[in-house]
Amino acid sequence: MPIEKLIKKIKEEAEKKASEILKEAEEERKKILENAEKERVKIITFAKREAQERKKARVQAIIEEERINEEKKITAKKREIVESVFKRAMVILKNEDADEYKKHAKRLFKLAVQDGDEEVVLDVDERRIGSGFIATLNKENGWNLRLSSEREKMGGGFKLKKGKKVVDFSFPTLFETVGEDLLPEIVKILFQQ
Numbered sequence: 001m002p003i004e005k006l007i008k009k010i011k012e013e014a015e016k017k018a019s020e021i022l023k024e025a026e027e028e029r030k031k032i033l034e035n036a037e038k039e040r041v042k043i044i045t046f047a048k049r050e051a052q053e054r055k056k057a058r059v060q061a062i063i064e065e066e067r068i069n070e071e072k073k074i075t076a077k078k079r080e081i082v083e084s085v086f087k088r089a090m091v092i093l094k095n096e097d098a099d100e101y102k103k104h105a106k107r108l109f110k111l112a113v114q115d116g117d118e119e120v121v122l123d124v125d126e127r128r129i130g131s132g133f134i135a136t137l138n139k140e141n142g143w144n145l146r147l148s149s150e151r152e153k154m155g156g157g158f159k160l161k162k163g164k165k166v167v168d169f170s171f172p173t174l175f176e177t178v179g180e181d182l183l184p185e186i187v188k189i190l191f192q193q
Contacts, residue, residue: 010089011189017084021077029070036066086175093171094156098128105129108157109137109145112169116143118160123170124151126158 040059093104105128120134134147145160152159156171 121159
């Protein structure tokens with residue numbers, strides 16, 4: 001399926017980027033641990049005059065603090081990678097050829113349409129779907145959707161409006177919603193945890 005190829009491509013790019021960032025983070029972690037070890041030796045030399053228990057506690061506290069700081073940095077890098085995966089996926093969807101995009105759009109409309117007589121608002125830059133596409137959807141599904149003459153800057157996708165009710169299927173909203181649900185799974189795939 002085309003979406004599987006998209007997911008595979010995104011996954012490959014994300015894995016490559018994750019590998020690079022994790023390598024950098026590992027090198028940085030080693031430097032930090034080397035510096036922590038040097039600091040530990042200094043403290044031990046100084047602490048020989050002090051009680052043995054105080055010395056051990058202080059060394060352990062420094063090492064633990066460095067470990068915690070490194071974990072925070074790695075977590076931030078992982079979050080950055082995941083965000084870049086979603087941004088890349090959005091770019092791929094925005095630049096997808098018209099036929100593939102229409103296939104994805106049909107599936108999204110089937111999920112979004114509730115009553116079948118909503119007004120369809122498209123993105124200001126949308127050129128792949130229009131009144132002909134909406135007419136085809138209406139015919140195939142027995143709907144009576146209307147294409148709005150107004151367009152909105154929404155970053156791709158569409159919105160359905162009926163009275164005060166709005167169903168937002170813009171790309172940023174979809175990625176935000178789906179992203180939060182899939183975040184643990186994506187992190188697991190990317191970082192094999």
